[in-house]
Amino acid sequence: MRRLFLALALLAPMPAFAWPERPITIINPYAAGSSTDAAARALADSFTRELGQNVIVTSQSGASGVVGMRALTQAAADGHTLAYAPLVPLVFQPHLVRNTGLGPDALAPVCNVTENILGIMVKADSPIRNLTDLVAAARQRVLNYGSPGPNSAPFLGVHRIQAAAGGQFTHIPFRGDNASLLEVIAGRLDFAAIVVASGVPMARAGQVRLVAVFSEGRHPAFPDVRTAREQGVDALQPSYAALFAPRGTPPAVLERLEGACRRAMDTEGFRRFTENWGAVPSFRPRAELAAMLAREYEAAGRTFRELGVQPE
The missing domain is CATH 3.40.190.10 (Periplasmic binding protein-like II)
Structure with missing residues (x-):
């Protein structure tokens, strides 16, 4: 009889993946009305339609993004709280401020969205x-x-x-x-x-x-303006902005978010955002984003050491 029950259990359909179960919050760790805020809202509009839950953007600015990103580290790792931000709080600020609790491994990368040229x-x-x-x-x-x-x-x-x-x-x-x-x-x-x-x-x-x-390529809104390197000055300083979740967020949630992120960047709403703000789309999946975070963190550390900067 036990074998019969086990066989029936294995044949029974698995319950549907039940995320998200409630509204999702995207933290903008910079000022309301900024390009970061506008990008987060463009993602939120698409996510609301695709995920079937309201997605709300809230600003928690301060300390060059540290305040908002620290808030994300303390959120439940269930995919209902995210943050959209430049990489600065994760790759720059840990070299400048002691005990930020941030760094390349402090959060779960979801996807890179734009290059902030x-x-x-x-x-x-x-x-x-x-x-x-x-x-x-x-x-x-x-x-x-x-x-x-x-x-x-x-x-x-x-x-x-x-x-x-x-x-x-x-x-x-x-x-x-x-x-x-x-x-x-x-x-x-x-x-x-x-x-x-x-x-x-x-x-x-x-x-x-x-x-x-300071980018490797020209800004599409200004195609006639050459990069620093094209003008004979080796001054490359890349800057990207991405979506993050708390560390420990289930891989299935991260995978669904990554797909939603990719599709959001193909929507009319996101295209309007890029046109209005002159933003440059640059999708990178979470594995590639994680590798880039590690590289940029090390590069920033070298530069700050050259400048003689010590964390305060």
Whole structure:
């Protein structure tokens, strides 16, 4: 009789995979209204339709993304809390701040979504037309520039220019890209080192001009603007943004999220986001994202050691 019951049990259909069971939250660890926030909302719209549960985006900003990503590390590993963020809190901040609890292995990668191409923008009527002009000017006088903060990815891009080509630069940190761009437009800064997507609206309005990017490829919204390397300056500083889940999230949930992420990037809503913000889609599955996280973490550590930066 026991064998009969066992045989019947094996023949019985398995219960359906029951995730998600309730609404999902995507944490945006940066300011509301930012390009990161807009990307998270584009993903959330698609996920809501595909997964059959409401997906809500909430901003938990602070400490260059550390606050929001720390919140994700403390969330239940059941796939109902996620975070969308640049890699900065995981690959930069652990080298800068002690005991963040973050790093390449602190969370479960889901998928890379965009490349946040970094670049340099000047006022539309600036005599600086390209990177050659900028380096020449910086050799004649100190250029003042703004970035999202010391040791941010755009800041490191300018460091790479200085290391490769020389020049004198004074860094002024700002809270977000828009603040430094407004100072460029007002004529109080020579240039801003930013995520290019943040400056697309002002560039389209004729207020600022892009002169170089730190990526391996040109920004599709500015196909005529050459990369730093194309302009003879070895200043490569990549920057990516991705979706993450708490460490320990079941592989089946991660696999379903990865597929949903890939399909979300093919939706009309996501395409509108990329067009409006000048974002560059760059899908990478979770295994590839994990390998990239490890590489970028090691590369950031080497750069900060060159700069003499010690964690505080």
